Amino acid sequence: MVAQRVVPTSQKALVADTFIGIDNYRNIYFIKDEVIHKQGLEGNFVFTDLQLGRIATVDIINPLKVVVFFEDTNTVVFLDNNLNEIQRFNFNNLPQFLNVSTATNAGNNSLWICNVDTQQLELYNYNSKIQRVVSQPFSGALLSQASNFNYCFILTENSLRAFNSYGSLLNEIPNDGFKKIIQQNENLIALSENELYYLHDFAGRNREITTEIVTLTLPEITIKDLQLSNEFLYIYDGKILHTFKLIPPKK
Secondary structure: OOOOEEEEEEEEEOOOOEEEEEOOOOOEEEEEOOEEEEEEOOEEEEEOOHHHOOOOEEEOOOOOOEEEEEOOOOEEEEEOOOOOEEEEEEHHHOOOOOOEEEEEEEEOOEEEEEEOOOOEEEEEEOOOOEEEEOOOOOOOOEEEEEEOOOEEEEEEOOEEEEEEOOOOEEEEEEOOOOOEEEEEOOEEEEEEOOEEEEEOOOOOOOOOOOOOEEEOOOOOOOOOEEEEEOOEEEEEOOOEEEEEEEEOOOO
């Protein structure tokens, strides 16, 4: 495979504690002082609930049902496209208590969750209250989770794994220093020591492609937060949001 090209397209000043991402409608999401902000052509919207503690993750894969996970209180809050609360779900209140370290949108009224007590990836249907184990117990601390409606990627101290919604392990490689992963469909970008690496088709949709790790050549930027969406790579350095276009390699 020819090395993945990355072309800078724009820069934008941003005052935020955490850059979340940009959705399909070009709205920008970020966190400032434990308040979630959404800014775009339709207006500016906010959500906060300080009683729930620190905001661990915000999943905007479905802008009509944003998933906010508060790890301190083991709670998920669902927000609409104006960041109004739709539903709240507390894993502490279940008949069978679940201690969760991650919760992201899996579609079909389900969440990808990592069960802290069993060290397993699960699919949890929050309407039917049915949980389904997806993975065998994994060793090593969980570092990062990236997912969409079809795949979930789990990065631990020891390995990087890809699963589908049927519970099949699609791919696995040792973790050689990665600290965080982001995804777009079946592809991944991994972060290590302020360097980014592209893993094409890591979910193994094309079985003829072996995992190749390609270093992305970027300007000298401090990588604080990042997102991959619609062939655009967004990197926030703490002051400036940098946008890059991913140019697919020629076949």
